Structures are given as C-alpha cells and as structure tokens.
Amino acid sequence: MIKTFIFGLVLGIAGAAVAVAYVPVVDQHREASIIAVTPNGGNSETFHINIPMDRIMVGSPARRQPLPVGLQWPVDDGLANLRSELFKVRNQRDAVIGVASRMASKDDVAGEVLEWVLHFPARGSMYISMQSNAGEGGHRVGRIRTGSGEFEGYQGSLTERWVADTSGSEDAPAGRIELVSRFVGAGEEL
Amino acid sequence: MIRHLIALLLGIVAGAAAFLALLYFNPFTSQNNLSPLSVGSNEVMNLTFSPVASDSLVYTNNGETRIKPHPEKVLQLWEASVRRTAAAATVLYDSRGGMAGVGVKFSSDSEATRLMNGEAMVESVWHIYLPGRGTLFVEQNENYWSYLREIVIPAYWSSVDSWKGNWHGTITAGPGVLGLGRVVGGSGEFADFESSVTESITARAYSVAHGPVAADSNLTIELPLRVGQEVVAED
Numbered sequence: 501m502i503k504t505f506i507f508g509l510v511l512g513i514a515g516a517a518v519a520v521a522y523v524p525v526v527d528q529h530r531e532a533s534i535i536a537v538t539p540n541g542g543n544s545e546t547f548h549i550n551i552p553m554d555r556i557m558v559g560s561p562a563r564r565q566p567l568p569v570g571l572q573w574p575v576d577d578g579l580a581n582l583r584s585e586l587f588k589v590r591n592q593r594d595a596v597i598g599v600a601s602r603m604a605s606k607d608d609v610a611g612e613v614l615e616w617v618l619h620f621p622a623r624g625s626m627y628i629s630m631q632s633n634a635g636e637g638g639h640r641v642g643r644i645r646t647g648s649g650e651f652e653g654y655q656g657s658l659t660e661r662w663v664a665d666t667s668g669s670e671d672a673p674a675g676r677i678e679l680v681s682r683f684v685g686a687g688e689e690l
Numbered sequence: 691m692i693r694h695l696i697a698l699l700l701g702i703v704a705g706a707a708a709f710l711a712l713l714y715f716n717p718f719t720s721q722n723n724l725s726p727l728s729v730g731s732n733e734v735m736n737l738t739f740s741p742v743a744s745d746s747l748v749y750t751n752n753g754e755t756r757i758k759p760h761p762e763k764v765l766q767l768w769e770a771s772v773r774r775t776a777a778a779a780t781v782l783y784d785s786r787g788g789m790a791g792v793g794v795k796f797s798s799d800s801e802a803t804r805l806m807n808g809e810a811m812v813e814s815v816w817h818i819y820l821p822g823r824g825t826l827f828v829e830q831n832e833n834y835w836s837y838l839r840e841i842v843i844p845a846y847w848s849s850v851d852s853w854k855g856n857w858h859g860t861i862t863a864g865p866g867v868l869g870l871g872r873v874v875g876g877s878g879e880f881a882d883f884e885s886s887v888t889e890s891i892t893a894r895a896y897s898v899a900h901g902p903v904a905a906d907s908n909l910t911i912e913l914p915l916r917v918g919q920e921v922v923a924e925d
Contacts, residue, residue, distance in 0.1 A: 501694060502697075504694045504698050505700060507701060508698040508699065508705065509702075509705040509708070511698075511702050512703060512704060512705020512706040512708070512709070513705040514705075515702065515706060516705065517806075520713065521806050524801065525805060526799040526801050526811075528771075528774060528799070529770035530771070554765075556750060556764060556765045557764070557779055559748075559779060569761065569763045570762065570763060574792075576789050578791070578822060582792065584794065584819070586794065588767070588769070596771055597771045597772075598771065598772065599775060599796055601794040603819050603825065605819060609822050609824065611878075613819075613825055615876055617796070617817040619796040619815055621775045621798035621799075622798070627874060627876065629877065645827070645874060645876060646829075648865070649813070
C-alpha cells in the first residue's frame with residue numbers, strides 16, 4: 501500500500517506540474533481583426549464608438565450632469581480646461597474590442613492638446629496626438645506616437661470624425677465617433 | 691483493492707498539494723522590491739495615487755470580481771473582449787501631496803502569466819495629463835505574483851478574511867531592460883521625450899470582500915538630463 505501511495509504522490513506532483521505549466525491561466529477572447537491593405541503598402545483598420553452607449557466617463561468641470569452618476573470630478577484651476585473621456589471601442593462588426601481614453605485640454609505650457617490612447621486586450625495599445633483643429637468634413641487627423649504589443653514599431657495616423665445617426669430608429673445611437681487608423685512599418689513612408 | 695485505490699488518491703492529493711506548496715514558498719520567485727530608478731543618478735518624478743477602487747474618480751471592470759466598480763452606476767466591461775480588463779481614472783499627487791494631474795489606467799490580464807515561474811502578469815498603459823507640464827503615455831508589464839503571495843492568499847487564509855501589515859513592492863516587470871516600463875511624452879515639457887518608469891505599491895490592508903482597502907501606489911518616472919546636465923565622459 502505504501503508503494504501505491506508513493507506512486508500516487510509522484511503522479512500528483514507530475515500532474516500538478518503539467519497543469520500549472522500547460523493549462524493557460526489567462527485566455528483572452530479575440531475578435532478577428534478587420535484590416536484593409538492600403539495602396540501604399542500600409543494597412544488600415546476602422547473603429548467606432550457609439551454615443552452615448554459606449555461612453556464610460558466624461559470628466560469635465562464644465563459638465564453639469566456628471567457621467568457616470570456619482571462622479572466627483574476634482575475642482576482645481578489646473579484642470580479647468582481638461583475634458584477627459586473614457587469609452588468602449590468597437591470594430592466594424594459592432595463588437596466591443598477595446599477601451600479608449602480621450603483627453604482634450606488647453607494650457608500655457610502644452611498649448612492645445614487632444615490625445616487618444618486606444619487599448620485592445622491581447623493586442624496592444626496606441627498613443628495618438630491629434631491636430632486640435634478639424635479639417636474639411638469634420639475630420640481631425642493625428643499622428644500615432646507610439647504603440648505596444650502588435651502596434652509596437654508602427655508609424656501612422658489616426659483620423660477622427662463625428663458621424664450623426666440618420667437611421668431615425670428609436671434605439672439607435674445619437675451618432676458615432678469614427679476612428680480610422682493607418683499604419684506602416686517603422687522606416688516606411690505613409 | 692479499495693484500500694489501494696484510496697492510497698493512490700491520497701497520494702495524488704498529497705503530491706499535488708506538495709507541488710503547490712513548493713510553488714507558493716519557492717524563494718527563487720521573489721521579486722526585487724528596489725526600483726532600479728531609485729538607485730540611479732538621474733532626476734525622477736514621483737506621482738502617487740490610491741489603488742483603492744473607491745478612492746478613484748472612476749473604476750470599472752466586468753462587475754463580477756471582488757473589486758466593485760466605482761461609482762456604482764458606471765458602465766461595466768462585460769463584453770468578451772474586455773471582460774478581463776479594468777479601466778480607472780484617478781487623481782495623481784506629487785511628492786509634496788499636492789494635486790499633480792489626472793491619470794487613466796487600462797489593465798488587462800496577460801496571457802504571458804506563468805505561475806510556474808512566479809509570473810502573474812498584467813499588461814497596462816497609462817494616459818497622464820499634468821496641468822502646466824504636459825501629457826505622458828506609460829506602457830508596462832506588471833507582475834503581481836509577490837502581491838498575490840504575500841497579501842491576497844494570506845488574506846484568504848486568515849480567519850477574518852483580511853490582511854493587515856506593511857508591504858512594499860515594485861510591480862513593474864518590463865517591457866524594458868532591468869524590468870523597467872516605458873514612458874513616452876506627448877506634449878508640453880514632455881514632448882518627444884522617452885524614458886523609463888516603475889510602479890510600486892505600499893499596501894497596509896486588504897479585504898477578501900473588497901480587495902485593497904488601504905494602499906498607496908507610486909509611479910516613478912525618470913526624467914531626461916537637461917542641457918548642461920550631461921555627464922561628460924572622461925578620457
């Protein structure tokens with residue numbers, strides 16, 4: 501019986517070791533990416549944010565109704581011109597694939613600042629500085645400053661524009677923020 | 691026959707328990723609690739904040755973990771792609787306790803987690819706004835193994851379902867050399883700046899029901915040398 505116990509002991513140690521080594525503790529869900537190849541050799545991916553459904557937070561001293569309800573935005577002169585927003589981000593199939601932070605501010609040192617950080621679990625993140633003024637058709641263009649994960653080492657741009665809903669459907673969003681990223685590998689021209 | 695089967699099962703259970711105990715007490719998986727930036731000669735900027743969810747401006751996750759979203763009615767990250775992600779917006783303080791700015795942190799459980807190697811990994815990014823100074827992006831791989839081993843698991847073992855003490859640890863474990871995180875400046879005095887960062891936690895109380903109850907976190911960002919501050923190599 502002792503021999504059986506010792507055999508079980510070894511089996512238990514080996515089984516636990518194999519389980520800890522090979523059974524994944526974290527297995528992130530992945531939506532298939534919808535990436536288009538652009539004529540210059542780079543690639544492009546389009547995301548959107550349905551407003552107001554995907555808005556997690558709007559932090560701004562100018563806002564009378566805080567979002568979410570109960571948010572106590574700090575009262576400080578330094579933050580008087582800051583508008584900080586958090587969103588869920590969707591792909592072209594309307595599936596949520598990530599989260600985003602958008603910060604807009606104006607101060608004497610940094611000037612007018614408008615930035616995005618897009619974070620896609622299991623893929624990576626992008627940090628984008630936008631032009632403060634919108635161009636023709638309400639497009640605002642920004643430069644991808646850096647990225648992590650699969651976006652590391654890529655250069656490119658992000659275009660932001662507001663698209664109002666015209667469907668007239670009762671449960672349709674008021675509109676969406678459309679974000680189009682265009683990447684090329686480091687060292688290539690966009 | 692039955693006695694042999696019972697002996698086998700007892701052996702398997704004892705073997706699995708022995709392996710897990712070895713994993714838990716393995717001294718080779720301890721993290722270094724001293725940040726490489728704290729012993730360097732470069733100037734650093736310290737930003738402190740509370741990692742307690744209810745102290746943040748907004749904290750949200752899938753709503754099913756012990757750390758509850760704050761405020762209560764915040765939109766939750768329940769969709770499959772983001773259900774292992776947390777988003778937090780928090781006030782950042784300088785080393786004198788004054789408000790330094792606002793930071794947004796996204797943290798996702800990492801598939802690089804290897805408990806065998808003492809790696810409970812989280813991939814995180816920060817988006818930071820410091821009024822009158824500029825904006826920053828921080829990218830980190832974080833390892834919570836020491837935190838789990840020395841705070842969370844003892845809290846579960848405790849008869850009062852909590853842990854109290856004084857624990858300090860650096861959670862940043864990459865992606866840079868020496869386990870440093872990466873920081874990239876966006877605007878103002880940080881425009882086109884690239885440097886290193888570490889994040890540490892000083893925990894004082896943890897509850898099984900609510901997660902961290904009393905704790906402070908610190909982001910230490912290495913500032914680049916200014917003109918005239920450069921070290922000249924000697925012949």
